[in-house]
Amino acid sequence: MNWRFLLDENIDSFDRSFAGYALYRLESDSENVFEAFIEELKSGKQVWWAVTVINRFVEQSETFLQEILALLETPSTRLRGILALAYMGRLPDTELQEFLILLESSEKIVRFTAIDALSKLHDKSSKLHDKSEWLVQTCLSVLQNRRCSYEERYYAAKLLGELEITSEILIEELLTQLRDDNSTLQIEAAMAIGRLGKKVDWVISLLIQWIEQHQDSEFVGNGIDALWEIVEGKRILKSSLGYRRFTQIGGSNSKFKF
Known part of the structure; x- marks a missing residue:
């Protein structure tokens, strides 16, 4: 060439x-x-x-x-x-x-x-290390703005998963992204929840509650993927993986037991 x-x-x-x-x-x-x-x-x-x-x-x-x-x-x-x-x-x-x-x-x-x-700059230099709260709010505002493209929300979710700060409103917004029309964004949001869930225990409780509320939803597999990321540390490749795990443990006919 x-x-x-x-x-x-x-x-x-x-x-x-x-x-x-x-x-x-x-x-x-x-x-x-x-x-x-x-x-x-x-x-x-x-x-x-x-x-x-x-x-x-x-x-x-x-x-x-x-x-x-x-x-x-x-x-x-x-x-x-x-x-x-x-x-x-x-x-x-x-x-x-x-x-x-x-x-x-x-x-x-x-x-x-x-x-x-922003993610690369945060990783490779100290310029943004004192701006973590600002980074969270910036990314959160992108996720909450439905006029932002899926690419923008994808990278915002990715950065949120790499930061050390988490909060209930942040996790709830990432959970909302699990139901987005774009499967790539769904996967990145699940991975972000998984990474944050390894840092603070209460994320698992919120995630299990979300899964139970969406047992009959086509998006429930994304929640299972996020949980799998926390418990097993497996990199998510397809959102459908979560649905297969969901059906293997009984699907909507059984109560979740983790």
Whole structure:
């Protein structure tokens, strides 16, 4: 595969992003592939894929990091450069407040990439360690806003599961996401509940109560998945797994006993 494929605007940018990621994994034409993804980041066509792949390159070369920093110098690329640096956990302190503005961007792809970047920034630097309460409230507001896309709510649920703070209102909102129309969001919400349930015992009580209230619902399997994540620590692959476990232990014809 030739890296010039990545510059062909007649080909869907999402396909080009997949191809670039494949080239990166093959360690083929890394410099040219990096430059192609810089162009994707500048155009804003595939922001999430661009920052994901660029992140890999910057881990290998300080030269690439300098090119990302150079994006801050141009008004048209500045915010996307800030987004990429946040995603890499390399955001300068002076740019933190401007990064947080991206959470309110008019571009959906920028908003959900910013939420995902919050997780990376929290993990890789200490900049947000004193803002855990703020992070929880930010993610909670995203989950509660039904006008937010499922991608935004997905990454908000993912980040909530990684934080050390939990509360009844937070768990109840994640339980609400178990009934969302999008199965990917259902799975991530179940995983978040599972991770939080390992930290505080009372989550299991709320979860069992939710399962009992939804025994006849098509979504009950998602609750079982969350419980399975707490008890067994198994990574959830499909929400239907929970339903199969549910039917194996008696389904709605039996009382739950955990």
